[in-house]
Each structure stands twice: as structure tokens, then as C-alpha cells.
Amino acid sequence: MNTEKLNTAKKQKRKYQVISLLSVCVFLLVWYLATAVFELVPAYSLPSPVKVLETFITKFHSKAPDGATLPKHFISSLQVAMSGYVLGAVIGVPLGIAMGWFKVVDKIIRPVFDLLKPIPPIALIPVMIVVFGISLQAKAVLIFFSTVIPCILNSYSGIRQTKQIHLWVSQTFGASNMQMLFTVAIPSALPMIFAGLRVAMGSSWMALVAAELLASTSGLGYLISIGRSLLRSDLILVGIFSLGMINIVITAIFNVVEKRFVRGGKAE
Amino acid sequence: MKIKLKEMGNSLFFSLIGIAAILILWTLGVKFTSVGLLLPTPLEVLQRMAYTFSNAIGRELTLPMHLAVSLRRVVIGFSLASVCGVVLGIAMGRFRMVEAVCKPLFELVRPIPSVAWIPLAIVWFGIGETAKTFIIFMAGFVNIVVNTYAGAKQVDENMLGVAYMLGANEIQAFFHVVIPSCVPYIFAGMQVGLSTCWMAVLAAEMVSSTEGIGWTITAGQENGDMTQIFVGIIAIAVVGLLLAVLMRWAERVLCRWRVRGK
Numbered sequence: 001m002n003t004e005k006l007n008t009a010k011k012q013k014r015k016y017q018v019i020s021l022l023s024v025c026v027f028l029l030v031w032y033l034a035t036a037v038f039e040l041v042p043a044y045s046l047p048s049p050v051k052v053l054e055t056f057i058t059k060f061h062s063k064a065p066d067g068a069t070l071p072k073h074f075i076s077s078l079q080v081a082m083s084g085y086v087l088g089a090v091i092g093v094p095l096g097i098a099m100g101w102f103k104v105v106d107k108i109i110r111p112v113f114d115l116l117k118p119i120p121p122i123a124l125i126p127v128m129i130v131v132f133g134i135s136l137q138a139k140a141v142l143i144f145f146s147t148v149i150p151c152i153l154n155s156y157s158g159i160r161q162t163k164q165i166h167l168w169v170s171q172t173f174g175a176s177n178m179q180m181l182f183t184v185a186i187p188s189a190l191p192m193i194f195a196g197l198r199v200a201m202g203s204s205w206m207a208l209v210a211a212e213l214l215a216s217t218s219g220l221g222y223l224i225s226i227g228r229s230l231l232r233s234d235l236i237l238v239g240i241f242s243l244g245m246i247n248i249v250i251t252a253i254f255n256v257v258e259k260r261f262v263r264g265g266k267a268e
Numbered sequence: 269m270k271i272k273l274k275e276m277g278n279s280l281f282f283s284l285i286g287i288a289a290i291l292i293l294w295t296l297g298v299k300f301t302s303v304g305l306l307l308p309t310p311l312e313v314l315q316r317m318a319y320t321f322s323n324a325i326g327r328e329l330t331l332p333m334h335l336a337v338s339l340r341r342v343v344i345g346f347s348l349a350s351v352c353g354v355v356l357g358i359a360m361g362r363f364r365m366v367e368a369v370c371k372p373l374f375e376l377v378r379p380i381p382s383v384a385w386i387p388l389a390i391v392w393f394g395i396g397e398t399a400k401t402f403i404i405f406m407a408g409f410v411n412i413v414v415n416t417y418a419g420a421k422q423v424d425e426n427m428l429g430v431a432y433m434l435g436a437n438e439i440q441a442f443f444h445v446v447i448p449s450c451v452p453y454i455f456a457g458m459q460v461g462l463s464t465c466w467m468a469v470l471a472a473e474m475v476s477s478t479e480g481i482g483w484t485i486t487a488g489q490e491n492g493d494m495t496q497i498f499v500g501i502i503a504i505a506v507v508g509l510l511l512a513v514l515m516r517w518a519e520r521v522l523c524r525w526r527v528r529g530k
Contacts, residue, residue, distance in 0.1 A: 019368040027373055045392055107279065111286030118505040118512070120467040122383075123482075125474065126489035126497050129350075131306055206381040210471045213386060221384070228387035236391065240384050247379035 035212040047234040055234040064135050064227040066235075068218055070242065076221040078246075081208050084140040087190070088200065090148025094195055096152035100159025100189070113152060121146035121207040125214055139208060146202040146207040154196025158189030190262045198254055205247065220246075282289065282469075308495040316495045325484050325496065335430065335507060337471050338480040341397070345404025346465045353412030354454055360413070361420020362446060374413060380474070382407035382464060383471045395476040407468035408461035412454070419453025420446065448523075455519040462515055466508050482508075 036048035069188040132138035212221025227235030320331040393399035474480025488496030
């Protein structure tokens with residue numbers, strides 16, 4: 001009886017998986033038919049999926065028409081993103097923790113932070129361009145900004161949400177203030193901190209693309225903006241899909257790291 | 269009560285000191301170091317801001333009018349995104365068939381940063397309003413679908429069971445159980461969506477447009493007019509903050525039974 005139930009559940013699941021697969025196939029087929037066979041839309045606005053795949057493959061070794069191969073663009077984007085992101089996380093997380101734990105730090109930094117928080121990092125791009133030019137520095141500072149704010153915000157509220165009872169218990173057992181911070185508050189804030197790091201990754205990636213669209217000479221954002229000025233939408237789509245894929249890979253890495261280091265549930 | 273008031277006064281005092289310190293440092297930095305070659309003083313920014321309230325930036329629009337242009341775009345794009353996002357999210361969360369068909373396609377679109385749509389939108393729709401609406405739509409849509417879907421997935425099956433047992437039909441159960449328990453999630457999605465939309469409209473206007481608040485800062489950059497850039501940034505931050513507060517307020521009014529973390 002029970003195994004039978006399990007079997008039907010399995011069958012159901014398989015059925016829906018097949019439907020999912022079919023749905024993607026139909027999507028690609030419609031796309032292919034609309035572009036390559038019936039030519040409903042002009043090729044410059046939507047190329048066929050085959051063409052996109054071809055461009056994707058040739059971009060791995062060909063430098064035309066934007067001066068660098070796809071892996072090169074990727075590495076240049078990643079380099080910028082990582083330098084800003086790591087700096088932002090290394091400064092933002094401890095600062096947020098300090099703000100959450102020490103009242104004095106909170107009082108001093110809070111107003112500055114409240115002033116900077118509502119500024120979307122994208123709005124800072126023109127300032128960065130005027131101050132630093134279109135160098136790596138400009139983009140790194142921009143990404144630093146878009147990383148540091150969610151990092152501070154989440155570490156801060158993570159520390160603030162530490163259960164009072166846990167703190168009392170550790171106090172009763174004679175923990176010092178520092179011991180309480182490192183053995184109770186920080187571990188219980190970790191899920192929130194990780195959520196902040198995730199949000200920061202998303203927003204810094206977005207800021208990077210915006211910066212590269214506006215002013216740069218390499219990177220995936222640059223690739224798609226060249227695609228636009230040459231009316232090569234296959235190039236744009238290759239760029240967009242590569243951005244999407246990178247995002248998926250980064251999310252997967254985050255999941256693995258989080259599973260490894262964070263005990264107890266995920267933050268909502 | 270007295271203690272609370274005192275605490276509030278205390279923190280207000282510290283905030284004022286903090287802000288004053290920033291402004292003074294900023295002014296001193298501009299006046300006495302080489303930073304002054306690049307940045308305006310806060311006073312200059314304020315003066316310019318007051319000036320642009322009645323005088324045009326660019327050809328004809330004043331600062332509030334630029335803001336209004338951008339806000340109009342956001343409102344159109346965001347409303348479309350909310351309607352479509354909520355419908356798709358709930359449908360995906362409640363009907364396995366819809367989920368099976370739409371989820372893989374949605375997963376294809378979800379990881380793409382909304383800003384990356386800008387070049388494609390321009391190729392598809394030109395540089396007019398349609399392109400901007402599309403970009404804003406994409407920015408809001410993804411966030412709203414993700415959250416609504418999560419909300420629709422976690423509807424308590426026991427509650428649904430109770431509703432059915434008490435004789436509710438599908439439609440009644442849907443409107444009285446499913447929707448109310450999704451609302452907090454929908455609001456969470458809309459809150460994130462709105463701030464992403466506000467960012468997307470900036471990016472879209474910075475890449476291609478002839479009016480709007482995003483345009484004023486790129487125009488400032490092109491003319492080397494740092495004061496104008498700062499005026500733009502401050503206006504953007506203030507409006508962004510107001511939008512967030514407005515969403516919070518709407519949430520508090522519309523779903524009183526369950527206020528998410530304060």
C-alpha cells in the first residue's frame with residue numbers, strides 16, 4: 001500500500017519533470033521557428049537560438065568585434081567585482097557586528113550610515129567617473145559601496161536579534177563581554193550575515209554591469225553595450241546569458257559555503 | 269515613558285552631532301585640500317538644489333519635474349510588474365501544471381541582472397518610453413514572482429483542509445485562505461521590487477534618455493558639473509527613502525494581522 005503510494009508520487013513527479021523539459025523545448029522551438037524559418041522578426045532584433053549558440057562558441061576564441069574573447073571579458077568583470085566585493089565584505093561585516101554590539105560605535109556611525117544607505121550605488125557612477133576616470137579603481141569603489149551597505153545592515157540586525165536568553169545564560173556562566181560576542185552573538189547572527197553577503201553579491205553584480213554599460217573598455221557589460229551599438233543582438237544575448245550563468249554558479253558556491261559554515265536554519 | 273523620551277533625545281543628539289561632523293568635515297575638506305578641485309561644498313549643493321526647484325536643469329524641466337518623469341515611469345513599470353508577478357507567482361505556487369511549464373523558463377530569466385536588459389530593450393523598442401517600461405518591468409517582476417511563489421508554496425495545508433471541511437469551495441478557499449497567507453510575502457517582494465525598479469529607472473535614464481532624474485546626473489557628468497550630480501544624488505536618495513516608507517506604511521495598513529520584522 002505504502003510503496004504503491006510512493007510509486008504514484010514518483011510517477012507524478014516524473015510526469016511534471018517531462019512537462020518542464022517539454023516546455024523548454026517548445027520555447028526554443030517557437031523561438032527558432034519565429035526567427036530562422038518564418039522570419040517574423042528582423043534578425044538584428046532577435047537572432048535564432050542557433051545563431052546565439054554559434055556566437056557563444058565563436059566568442060570563446062574570436063576577438064571580433066569588441067577586442068576581447070568571452071573568457072577575457074569574464075575575467076575582467078570578475079576581477080573588478082571581486083576586488084570591490086571582498087573589500088566591502090571585509091569592512092562591512094565587522095563594522096556591522098561592531099555597530100550591533102557596541103553602543104558607542106552604533107551611535108557614532110549610525111547617522112553616517114543612515115545618510116548613505118538610501119543612495120542607490122548606480123547613482124554614484126557619475127561621481128566615480130569624474131573622480132577616478134573609467135579605471136578599475138572607479139568600478140571597485142562603486143562595488144565596494146554596493147557591497148558594504150547590505151553587509152553592514154544584515155550583520156547589524158543579525159547581532160541585534162541575538163536571543164536575550166542565550167546572552168543571560170552565558171552571563172550566568174561567567175562569560176566576558178568578548179566571549180559573549182564571539183561564542184553567542186556572532187554564531188547566531190551568521191545566517192543573517194550570509195543573507196547579507198548574498199544580497200551584496202546581487203547588487204554589486206548589478207552595479208558592475210551598469211558601470212560597464214556606461215563607461216569601460218572591457219567586461220561583459222561592455223560586450224553587451226558593443227552589441228547594442230553594432231545592432232548585434234546575438235552578442236547581447238550571449239552577454240546576458242553569460243551573466244545569468246555566472247549568477248547561477250555564484251549562488252551555488254554560496255549554498256555550499258553556507259551549508260559548510262552555518263549551523264541552524266537559514267535566515268528568511 | 270520619561271526614560272524613553274530621554275533615550276530618544278539622546279540618540280537624536282548623537283545623530284545631529286554625527287551629521288554635523290560629516291558636513292563640517294566635508295566643508296573643511298573642500299575648502300582646504302585638493303578635494304576642493306572636484307567636490308562642491310554642502311552649502312553650494314543646497315543652494316543649487318533650491319535654485320533648481322524653480323529653474324530648469326537642461327532645457328526646460330525643473331528638478332521636481334525631472335523627478336516626476338522618473339516616478340511616472342516607475343509607477344507604470346512597477347504596477348505592470350506587480351500585477352503580472354503576483355498572478356504568475358500564485359499560479360506557479362498553487363498549480364503544479366503551471367509550475368512545471370513556467371518555472372524552467374522563469375529560472376532562465378531570474379539570474380539576469382535587470383540592468384543587463386537595457387541594451388536589448390533599446391534594440392527591441394528604441395530609446396522611447398516602451399524600452400524604459402520594459403526595463404523597469406523586468407526589475408520588479410523577478411523579485412515579485414520569487415517572493416509570491418515562495419508565499420504561495422508555504423500556505424498551510426491544514427488551514428486549507430479546515431476550509432474545505434467547513435464547506436468552502438475552491439474559489440472561497442483560494443480567496444480566504446491562500447491569498448491572505450500570501451500577502452506578507454507579496455509585500456516583501458513588492459518592497460524589494462520597488463527599490464530595484466527605482467535603481468533600474470536610474471540606470472535606464474543614464475544610458476539613454478533626454479529627461480528624468482537619472483539623466484540629470486549623467487548630464488552633470490558630461491558638463492563636469494559636480495554640484496548638479498550631487499543635487500541629483502540627494503534627490504534620488506530622498507525619493508528612494510520616501511518610496512520605501514510609503515511601502516512600509518501600505519503594508520502596515522493593508523495587512524495588519526501580520527507585520528513582518530520591524
